[in-house]
Amino acid sequence: MAKTAPEQKAVTPATPAAAAASPFEFHVYGPRNLSSTTWRDLLRSSWKNANYRRMVIACFIQGVYLLELDRQERRDERTGALAPQWWRPFKYRLAQALVDERDGSVYGAVLEWDRQAALCDYIPFRPAGAPAAVVALRGTLLRAPTFRRDVTDDLRFLAWDSLKGSVRFAGALAALRAAAGRLGAGSVCVGGHSLGAGFALQVGKALAKEGVFVECHVFNPPSVSLAMSLRGFAETAGELWGRVRSWIPYYGGSSSSSSQAADAGGGGESEEAKAMCRWLPHLYINTNDYICCYYNDAAAGTATVAAGGGGGGSASGKAVAAAAAVRGTGGGGARVARMLVASKGPTKFLEAHGLEQWWADDVELQVALNHSKLIDRQLRSLYAAQGRC
Structure with a gap:
């Protein structure tokens, strides 16, 4: 879950x-062929492009990493802060920094559409598909200044498969709820x-339980936890015991309870859909x-199709249609997330866990149309809550 610095090549600079x-300068480390927002987006919005959306959101998250590094190295606007370079080209501004009051570290940010900067470039309103705010x-x-709090949350997830007890969970949830309400x-x-993806997925789930559905993009979310492993073992043992019980004849009871359970299961599937x-x-x-990588562990058959990248929540009709197609082809139930797997990208662990791969021009993605066993377990309580509504 760690963020590492890119390798620096030994070069002889030509100028001071x-x-x-x-x-970490945007023009050095950032995407090569990603256009900034211009008035042309009013006619044909780049935000409707799945690749563009994925790459820009990854850039925003990189900006949050640099917010904390700017703080640690005491950089500001006058002394060359790096973070603003990662959102200003897309006409966004820093509305709120999410700060852990225990050590002063920045773990998140609320970025909002910068109307004033957009007007300076003759963009009178927000392009179609562009979010008003991104958390x-x-x-x-x-690094030493934030190592303790970051690793504490890593261990919290590893032990409990949940981040709800974290101060940062409460702060991120409050910021997301406020932005959605406003x-x-x-x-x-x-x-x-990484760890931030775990927070994003869980605060998004918490709001979804309240009936507030926000677009959610998570990159390299953590999938390894002791609690989830034990839970999976318990479920496997339960399935085996169920099979043993089915082999043992039962006399004196009716089969109505089993038929009712089957009917309830069928109704639950429609609610889940x-x-x-x-x-x-x-x-x-x-x-x-x-x-x-364990998110790719399928509960049933898996199919993959070539994809250009991630999609937006405001234009998720194709994703829903794809999920419906999977349900019709014996995929094992409703699809629980739109999962994109890098079919061509970094192969070494540190690079494969890095954020920069998600704004790279040469990354190739496939949409995994599977019923992920892990995400199904993580979101099961959400289905139950929505099924009761």
Whole structure:
């Protein structure tokens, strides 16, 4: 769940400006062919493009990493802060930094559409598909000032498969709820990387239980926890015991209870399908990343199709239609998330867990149309809550 710095190549700078350039400068480390927002987006919005949406949200999350690094290295606007470079080209501004009051570290940010900056470039209103606000959450930084709090939350997830006891969970949830209440849930997006992806998925789920459905994009979410492993073992043991019981004849009872259970199961599936149509988080997975690869473990048959990238919550009709197609082809039930797997990308662990792969031009993704065993377990309480509504 750690964020590592890119390798620095030994080069001889030609100018003093080049000598002072940081490896995290947007024009050095950022995407090569990603256009900034212009008036042309009013005619044909780039935000409707799935690749563009994925890449920009990844850039916003990188900006949050740099917010914390700017704080640690005492950089501000006058001394060359790096973080604003990662959202200003897209006409967004920092509305709120999410700060852990215990150590002063920045773990997230609320970025909002910058109307003033847009007007300066002759963009009178927000392009179609562009969110009004994005809540971006970073992952673990292996640096002394924030190491303790970051690793504590890593261990919390590892032990309990939940981040609800964290101070940062409460802060992220409050910020996301406030943004959704002020701007409308359909205009708000939450995204995170690594540990931040775990927070994003769980705060999105918490709001979905309240009937507030926000767009959710999570990159390399953690998939390894002791609690989930024990839960999976218990479920496997329960299934085996159920099979043993089915072999033992039972006399003196009626089969009405079993038929009622079957009927209830069928009704639950339809409620689950409704839930999936209402909240469909987007997961970005690299199977060479040992931290997130277990999301690719399917509960039933898996099919993959070529994909251009992630999709937006405001235009998720294709994703819902794809989920319906899977249900019709024996995929084992409703699809619980739109999961995109890197079919061509970094293969070494540190690079495979890195955020930069998700704004790279050469990454190739496949949509995994499967019933993920892990995400199904994580969101099961959400289905139950929505089934009762």
